[in-house]
Amino acid sequence: MGAVKNLVKLLILVEVAVALAGPGVAALSMNYYGMNCPFAEYIVRSVVSDAVMGDPTLAAGLLRLHFHDCFVQGCDASVLLDAAPGSKAEKDALANKSLRGFEVIDKIKDTLEAQCPGVVTCADILALAARDAVLMVGGPYYDVPQGRRDGRRSVDTDTLTALPSPFLNASALITLFGTHGFNVQDMVALSGGHTLGVAHCPSFTPRLKFEASTLDAGFASSLAATCNKGGDSASATFDRTSTAFDGVYFKELQQRRGLLSSDQTLYESPETQRLVNMFAMNQGYFFYAFTQGMGKMGQIDLKEGDRGEVRKSCRVVNKPSW
Ligand code: HEM
Structure with a gap:
């Protein structure tokens, strides 16, 4: 009986603590819609x-x-x-x-x-x-x-x-993501979201002009051809497997085939290169870090x-x- 009373007291204390904590404390829970919308x-x-x-x-x-x-x-x-x-x-x-x-x-x-x-x-x-x-x-x-x-x-x-520009360097990305509570590993792993999808020419043509030293020459000429032909509405995929969620994005950064300046900077900067190499080598670790980042996001x-x-x-x- 005494144990039950103690448990009840503990539960009340926890509820009071949560109520006192007020706004800002995440009120999320699993199975939140279990009663009202189970499916x-x-x-x-x-x-x-x-x-x-x-x-x-x-x-x-x-x-x-x-x-x-x-x-x-x-x-x-x-x-x-x-x-x-x-x-x-x-x-x-x-x-x-x-x-x-x-x-x-x-x-x-x-x-x-x-x-x-x-x-x-x-x-x-x-x-x-x-x-x-x-x-x-x-x-x-x-x-x-x-x-x-x-x-x-x-x-x-x-x-x-609030949103990062594609022309930011690694330090600026670290700072911006930091304002939302992310650490460096979160930021690099979340950038791995670019394993999917495309960017349009205006997002990366400045890179073609000014970043030759960190851009594979063959990749640069194929991007230039795409944009010369299709103009601002043309697009290029972030990596070769743009409809598969995998670690290829990081491997391509190592090959200087990052599409945006904000992608390639992750490999060029000493603050983030180690993480790029790790994610390129170990897709499982990228997946783990990505899920951590998405949880925070x-x-x-x-x-x-x-x-x-x-x-x-x-x-x-x-x-x-x-
Ligand atoms: C690190 C800073 C980031 C920058 C500077 C950035 C910037 C961009 C830009 C410029 C585009 C292409 C827009 C266009 O030209 O149409 C894009 C596309 C995309 N971004 Fe990011 N992004 C960042 C982080 C992220 C994160 C954290 C995620 C998700 C976790 C993400 C997911 C995507 C996806 C999936 C696309 C392709 C969209 C599509 O194909 O429709 N990005 N991003």
């Missing part, structure tokens, strides 16, 4: 899996959406909001122009609203969809605790300092309780009820 994770996985099977390049789009959501105002699905008339939303910012996968998120949300209206947030959908997309194309599985809330603010200029600046809402449509904030 939520299954629904996300099945829509993502159909989408990625139809178009494997969408995996890249879904991963990047989650990253660009979390780095601006935290993981609150602010990146999904359409602009209100007369204003510009995050998705209208230059750094977000080539984001894709929005229609997959809409489809997941529609399916979830039909099953359990008003329960699953768009921010959780983004986090789960990114995880499932990575898994679908051969990447590692990691748990995604849930309970994020959707935000009501989305302003294009918020992206300016999914918890950036969470909104809690009445600081957020469960949006009905991922593209618009709910109407105030008063």
Whole structure:
């Protein structure tokens, strides 16, 4: 009996401590929707899996959406909001122009609203969809605790300092990622997200002009040919296996075939070269570090309780009820 009383006391103490800790403490948990929407994770996985099977390049789009959501105002699905008339939303910012996968998120949300209206947030959908997309194309599985809330603010200029430019060097990347709570290993592993997808010419043509010494000559001429022919809308893949989540991105950095300046700098800088070499040599270690980084990313600046809402449509904030 005494032991039970002690246990009850302990539980109360823990609850009080959590309540006192207040906003800022992650309120995420596994199986968060277990009671109100038990098939939520299954629904996300099945829509993502159909989408990625139809178009494997969408995996890249879904991963990047989650990253660009979390780095601006935290993981609150602010990146999904359409602009209100007369204003510009995050998705209208230059750094977000080539984001894709929005229609997959809409489809997941529609399916979830039909099953359990008003329960699953768009921010959780983004986090789960990114995880499932990575898994679908051969990447590692990691748990995604849930309970994020959707935000009501989305302003294009918020992206300016929050998102990394492709022209940053390793020290600047370390600093920027550091402001979001990431260490150097997290930053290099997360950059390995560029094992998927493409970049458009304006993101890398300055590198062709100014970085010959760290750029493989054959690779440079093929990129130049692509951009001369196709202009700003032409694109190149980050690595040779751009629809497979693997360690090839890091091997190509060693061969001076990094697409963006911000990719190649990871190999050129003494602060990060050791990590690039390690991830290139040991894909398992890259996967491990990537899942650590994604776990942290999914918890950036969470909104809690009445600081957020469960949006009905991922593209618009709910109407105030008063
Ligand atoms: C380290 C700093 C980073 C910089 C400077 C950066 C920059 C960029 C740029 C410029 C593009 C191409 C945009 C375009 O030209 O269309 C891109 C694409 C992409 N980024 Fe990053 N990124 C960074 C980190 C990350 C992280 C942490 C992830 C995910 C974990 C990520 C995932 C992606 C993916 C998957 C694509 C391809 C998207 C597609 O094919 O649609 N990036 N990134």
